[in-house]
Amino acid sequence: MDRFDIVIVGAGTAGMPCAIEAxxxxxxxxxxxxxxxxxxxxxxxxxxxSGAGSRLQSERGITDTSAAHLADIERINxxxxxxxxxxxxxxxxxxxxxxxxxNGFDMDSSCPTILHLHEAYxxxxxxxxxxxxxxxxxxxxxxxxxxxxxxxxxLRLETRATGLRLSDGAVTGLVLAGxxxxxxxxTDRVVLATGGYGSNAALFARLTGGRDLYTxxxxxxxxxxxxxxxxxxxxxxGQDLFLPTYAGVPEKPGSNRVIWRQMPSLTPQVRQPxxxxxxxxxxxxxxxxxxxxxxxxxxxxxxxxxxFWCVFDDDILREAPPVLPGWTEDELSAAWDKRPDxxxxxxxxxxxxxxxxxxxxxxATITAYNAACDGTAEDPMGRIHxxxxxxxxxxxxxxMRGMVLKTPAGIDVDETLTVIRPDGxxxxxxxxxxxxxxxxxxxxxxxxxxxxxxxxLTLGRWLGQRLGTLAMEANAE
Numbered sequence: 043m044d045r046f047d048i049v050i051v052g053a054g055t056a057g058m059p060c061a062i063e064a065x066x067x068x069x070x071x072x073x074x075x076x077x078x079x080x081x082x083x084x085x086x087x088x089x090x091x092s093g094a095g096s097r098l099q100s101e102r103g104i105t106d107t108s109a110a111h112l113a114d115i116e117r118i119n120x121x122x123x124x125x126x127x128x129x130x131x132x133x134x135x136x137x138x139x140x141x142x143x144x145n146g147f148d149m150d151s152s153c154p155t156i157l158h159l160h161e162a163y164x165x166x167x168x169x170x171x172x173x174x175x176x177x178x179x180x181x182x183x184x185x186x187x188x189x190x191x192x193x194x195x196x197l198r199l200e201t202r203a204t205g206l207r208l209s210d211g212a213v214t215g216l217v218l219a220g221x222x223x224x225x226x227x228x229t230d231r232v233v234l235a236t237g238g239y240g241s242n243a244a245l246f247a248r249l250t251g252g253r254d255l256y257t258x259x260x261x262x263x264x265x266x267x268x269x270x271x272x273x274x275x276x277x278x279x280g281q282d283l284f285l286p287t288y289a290g291v292p293e294k295p296g297s298n299r300v301i302w303r304q305m306p307s308l309t310p311q312v313r314q315p316x317x318x319x320x321x322x323x324x325x326x327x328x329x330x331x332x333x334x335x336x337x338x339x340x341x342x343x344x345x346x347x348x349x350f351w352c353v354f355d356d357d358i359l360r361e362a363p364p365v366l367p368g369w370t371e372d373e374l375s376a377a378w379d380k381r382p383d384x385x386x387x388x389x390x391x392x393x394x395x396x397x398x399x400x401x402x403x404x405x406a407t408i409t410a411y412n413a414a415c416d417g418t419a420e421d422p423m424g425r426i427h428x429x430x431x432x433x434x435x436x437x438x439x440x441x442m443r444g445m446v447l448k449t450p451a452g453i454d455v456d457e458t459l460t461v462i463r464p465d466g467x468x469x470x471x472x473x474x475x476x477x478x479x480x481x482x483x484x485x486x487x488x489x490x491x492x493x494x495x496x497x498x499l500t501l502g503r504w505l506g507q508r509l510g511t512l513a514m515e516a517n518a519e
Contacts, residue, residue, distance in 0.1 A: 045228040046072040046196075047513035048506075049216050050235055051203045051267055054082020055178070055495055056476025056502035057235030058186045063503045065195040067510030069517075072227060073190070074201040074218060077262050080186060082237055083477075084495075086260055086302060087175030087447075090157065091142075092167050092492025093135030098143070099154055099167065106165050108132040115490050118161045118336060122283060122486030126457045130504070131484065131497040138500045139169060145181045148172045158311035160489040161336040168491045178495060202266065206232065206274045206472065213471030230471045230516075231509050234461075235502065236267025238449035238477035243298065245269070249451040250284045253348065256292060256445040258300045267478045268453055274472065277454035277464040283482035284451075285489065286348050286444025288338045291366070295381050300445050303368040306352070308442075309335065314427040316362035317354040318411055319442075321345060324394065324404030326411075329423040336488055339444075348444030351385075351397055353408075356436035362429070365440075383441035393437045408432055448494050450487075452480025459505050473509065475501050 050061050053075035061073045079085075094106040111132050115123060143149065153169040156162050171177020190197045200221050207215035207226065215228045239245040240259025245268070247253060272278060288308060290300035307313040315330040327350065328341040342348055352365065366374065377384040387393035390408060394401035412431035414421035421428065453474040454462050461472040476498040484493045 043215075043226055043228050044072075046070045047229065047517070048072070048231045048233065048509050049074065049227060049229045050233045051216070052082065052235035052237060052476070052478075053080040053186070053197065054235060054237055054476065055084055055087075056478075056498035057082075057233070058182045059499050059502035060233055060235060060475060060506035061195070062182075062185050062189045063506030064510040065189040065192050067507065067514055068194060069510040069513040071195045071510075072229075073195070073197045074203060075197065075199050076202045076266070078200055080183065080197075080199075081179045082262060083260050083447075084175035084179040084182075086258065087495060088159075088302075089170050089173075089175035089178050089495055090159075090492045091139060091169040091178075091496045092163070092490075093137075093139040093169070093496055094132070094165075094167055095136035096139040096154070098139065098149070098169070099136070102154065102166070104154065104166055106167055108135070110165060111135070111167060114163045114165065115485075115493065118490055119486030119488035122482070122488070123490075124483050127455075127479075127483050130457060131500045134500045134504065135496045138496055138503070142178070142181050142499075145185065147181050148177050157491050158309055158333075158335070160491045161334060163491060175495070178499070203236075203270055206270060208274060208469070211467070211470060213469065231513065232472050233505060233509070234267035234271060234453065234472070234474040234478045235476045236265075236478050237263045238452070238481065239263060239265025239268060240446045240449050246446070246449065249278070249281045249449075253284070254298070256290060256298050256300055256443040258290065258302055258445060258447045259449075263449075263477075265449075267474070268451075271453045271461055271472065271474065274469060275463050276461045276469060276472070278451055279454045280451040280480035280482035283487040284343070285339050285487055286342055287447060287489070288335060288342050288444065289350070289442040290445035291383070291440060291442055295383065300443075304366065304373075305368060306365050306440075306442060307363070307367050308365075310427070313363050313365075314429070316358045316429050317352045317365060318407065318432065320351045320353055320399065320404070320407060322347070322349070322351075322399065324399035324401075324407055326407055326423055329425050331425050331427040339489070342444045345444075350442055351399065351439045352442050353393070353432065353437065353439045355432050355438060358430065358432065359438060385439040387437045387439075388435055390434060390437065393439060397439050397441075408434075448477060448481035448485075448489075450480055450482035452483060453478055455479050458508075459501065473505060475505050
């Protein structure tokens, strides 16, 4: 049986930097990756980064600190993140930005900036590459490949971890399933960097109150590491902190997949809304032009099926900036012609019938909004952007859904990223990092700009250095 000092499960945003640093210590490292390629969600992620005190901020005359970063995070998520893990990552995230730049990161020229895709920071500390997550991957890939050429490091693709071996509450090995069958490796240290469960509808429902899953996550985000840890006695946390992304349209009827290219433009700072967002009954539930995306996300999570109808008319379709800017003309034409979630109607009563909204509620909603557009009444939701009234003829509606890229629940860890049981005791030798510890660990019940990719990189590097050093010290005894 092969023996390794450290086995890292997952070669994505957290696993790759963990392996790079661990291998450089001289420790014997095995990396296993279920997919045919490395990179994980970096292939689809927007790759938002955040960090205070970077050299780029200094060059722009921006004075920022990790304490200010923390204060912004806790303002946005109402203190629902884990302070001890935030204290571990935030002081190091500016250094992570510098590290990426030192290794050729292709930074967007507008960065650092304040981004409004999520609830905005008060300081310009958000960054991204010109190719989104791929820009991060293009830095990690050569560093990772170089690390895997070291005599003490090995990568095995298309290899899944299926279970842990424990003795007296400590890790002794890992069960793997590879192209040639099942086998075991011996190790005292396992790092679960397997990502979240955004493509596992059953696990999502179990950890999110039975909700249906609509997702843009990679197929490999199946929660396997979370299930392995749970089987070994690990505690989970964050099940109560789910918040949907506002919002997506499935790529085809009956599908739960959302393609990022096809995301609707619902951010008022990018495109002011001309439409109404209506519940299944035909009532408004948010102020559509609310500058706070957090308010809109919290409004959406309260809807029973986390969906709403985006309602407008033919004139708005012609005059307004497109609400679906990433869709091709052929895709839109086919959707309006054939899809049940793209509805056209000659009048309000027919729109209500075809969408199953209440005709009385829908009519009252549109009438009240139109009065605000005409200047004869205040908008009931306090909306400011009132470009034109809707209807009464040539009406349209698109059903949009709260969706998932980052999942909130994950493996419970202590401040050393060691996995713990429900009673707080450590599973010695078992560690977790990245989305496997739950998106809510750092973002709480909210979406915090740059607080997925950057902590995965930062804590992955920190954990790799720490475990590699501990392994070398143990080998020297």
